[in-house]
Amino acid sequence: MREANRKAAPALLAAALAGSWRDSPPAPALAADELARIVPLLVGAGGAARAWWKVRRSSLRDCAAADALREAYHAQALQSALQEREIEHVFSLLRSAGVEPVLLKGWAAAGLYPERGLRPPGDIDLCIRPGQYEAAKAALWGPERKGTALTDLNHKEFARLGHAGWDGLYARSLLVPLNGSRIRVLGREDQLRFLCLHLLRHSAYRPVWLCDVAAALESAPADFAWGVALGSDATERNWVACALNLARRLLGARREDLPEEACATRAPAWLVAEVLRQWERPCTVDHLPRELMTVSLGRPSRALPALLARWPDPIRAAVGLRLPFGDGPRLPSQIAFYSVRTADFLTSPLRRKRLPRDD
Amino acid sequence: MAEHYMPHARRSKLVVRELADETLVYDVEGHRAHCLNPTAALVWGLCDGENTVSRIAEKMGERLSARVPDELVRLALDQLADRGLLAPGDPRPAMANPVSRRAMIRRLGLAAAVALPLVTSIISPTPAMAQSPCNETSCPPGTTCQAGVCEPDGV
Numbered sequence: 001m002r003e004a005n006r007k008a009a010p011a012l013l014a015a016a017l018a019g020s021w022r023d024s025p026p027a028p029a030l031a032a033d034e035l036a037r038i039v040p041l042l043v044g045a046g047g048a049a050r051a052w053w054k055v056r057r058s059s060l061r062d063c064a065a066a067d068a069l070r071e072a073y074h075a076q077a078l079q080s081a082l083q084e085r086e087i088e089h090v091f092s093l094l095r096s097a098g099v100e101p102v103l104l105k106g107w108a109a110a111g112l113y114p115e116r117g118l119r120p121p122g123d124i125d126l127c128i129r130p131g132q133y134e135a136a137k138a139a140l141w142g143p144e145r146k147g148t149a150l151t152d153l154n155h156k157e158f159a160r161l162g163h164a165g166w167d168g169l170y171a172r173s174l175l176v177p178l179n180g181s182r183i184r185v186l187g188r189e190d191q192l193r194f195l196c197l198h199l200l201r202h203s204a205y206r207p208v209w210l211c212d213v214a215a216a217l218e219s220a221p222a223d224f225a226w227g228v229a230l231g232s233d234a235t236e237r238n239w240v241a242c243a244l245n246l247a248r249r250l251l252g253a254r255r256e257d258l259p260e261e262a263c264a265t266r267a268p269a270w271l272v273a274e275v276l277r278q279w280e281r282p283c284t285v286d287h288l289p290r291e292l293m294t295v296s297l298g299r300p301s302r303a304l305p306a307l308l309a310r311w312p313d314p315i316r317a318a319v320g321l322r323l324p325f326g327d328g329p330r331l332p333s334q335i336a337f338y339s340v341r342t343a344d345f346l347t348s349p350l351r352r353k354r355l356p357r358d359d
Numbered sequence: 360m361a362e363h364y365m366p367h368a369r370r371s372k373l374v375v376r377e378l379a380d381e382t383l384v385y386d387v388e389g390h391r392a393h394c395l396n397p398t399a400a401l402v403w404g405l406c407d408g409e410n411t412v413s414r415i416a417e418k419m420g421e422r423l424s425a426r427v428p429d430e431l432v433r434l435a436l437d438q439l440a441d442r443g444l445l446a447p448g449d450p451r452p453a454m455a456n457p458v459s460r461r462a463m464i465r466r467l468g469l470a471a472a473v474a475l476p477l478v479t480s481i482i483s484p485t486p487a488m489a490q491s492p493c494n495e496t497s498c499p500p501g502t503t504c505q506a507g508v509c510e511p512d513g514v
Contacts (some may be wrong), residue, residue, distance in 0.1 A: 071481070078484040082385070104433055
C-alpha cells in the first residue's frame, strides 16, 4: 500500500523546490524519508542549496538528509563569491579590448534569488556584439592564457539576433554593481525570455532552470514590458508562454498580472509529462556531451547505441525545428528532427569548409 | 596584560560571504573554509585591533540587548585563532586561569543569554566545482571538450 503511495522522484523534486526562490519560502511538503530519497538528485542537479533554503526553517532541518543540503549551500555560497572575482576579471579583460559583453544566466540569474549562492555558479556565459567574437576570443585566450574561468561566448539563442537585434538587447541591458565593478546583464524582459528559451533548448531536464523562470516571473517589476519578454517571433512567444505555464503548474509560481496571451497559453499535457520524465534524470552528469559521432561510427559496438542515444525527445525536436508546442502528435517532428540532424552530420565536413566562424 | 589585549582579525587573502544565518570564510591561501555562527561572526567583526576583550563584550551586549560575559568573547577568540582567522602576530595572551573548553562551554551555556560562538570547518570549494561541463564551443584554444572537461589537445 505504502509502495503504491510512493511519490515519483520528479514530484518530490517539485515539492522540494517549489517557492524556493522566495525570501520566505513555503515549508517543503515532504517527509524526511522522501527528502532522503531525492538528496542525491538535488545535489547532482544543482538544487540542493535551494532545497536547504526551504528546509532550514522547517522541521526537516535536523534530519540526516538535510546535512548534505546545507553542505551544498555552503559550498555554493563560497563558489559564487569566488566566481564574482572571475567575472570582474573577465569583464576587465574584455573591456580593455573594447568589447562590452552582456552576462547571461549564472551570476545574472542568481540575482533573482534572496542570496546569490542559492543558484549554483556555472561557467561565465557571455553575449557579445556581432563581429566582436575574434576580439573577445583574443582578449580572453590570447597568446598567454589570461582568463582562468570557463567562459562561453557561443549562444545559439542569440545567434540569429544580428546587429539590429543586438542593439535593442544592449539598449535594454542593465549595469549591476559587483564589488568595485559594474557588470552588464540582460534587461529583465530579455532575461526572462532567455531563461525560458534556454530551459526548452535543453528539454527542461534540470528543475532548477524552471526555478529561474519562476523567480524571474515573480520578481518582474510592475512596469515590466511583457511584449518584449514574449518577443516578436510567434513560435518563441508560444515557447515563452508555455515555459511560464510550466513554472506555474509544476513549481507553483504566482503572477496575477500576466498578459492575456500568456494566461491563455497552456502547456500541452504531453509537454508537462515530458518535463517530469526529464526530471527523472536531472543531474548534469547524465547529460554530459556524448562521444563524437565520428568516433562512435568507427567502432561497430558503439555505433548502434550512439544512434539510439541521439533519438530526440519531443521538446528538443519541436525546438530544433522551431515548431510551437501544440496538441498534435510528436512522432513526426521527432522523425523530422532526427533526419535533419543526420543530414547535418553527413554534410558537416562540407559546411565546415565553406562557412567562416565569425558573423 | 590580558585586559589590554586588543584582538585583531585577519582580513587578507580571505573571501567572506555573509549569509542569512551565518558567515562563511574561505582562506584562499590555506584552501580552508569555515562557517561562523552569528555570535562568532560578531566577535570577529569587532576584532579591529582597537577594542579590548571587555569592550568587545560590551559592544556585543549593546547590539544584542543582553549581558555578554568576557569569557564568551574569549571562547570565540580561541576558535578564531585555531582556524587562523586572527591576524598573524596577534598577541593573544594565555588565559590567567585556564579552564577546559568543555567546562567553559558548560558554564557559559547556563549563563549566556546569547548563543555560544561556534566556528566550524566546512568543505572548501574547488574551481572545478564552480564550473558546468564544457561543450564543443566553450573550451579555450589548445584544449578540447572531453566528457565535459576542457583537456589539453593531444592528451
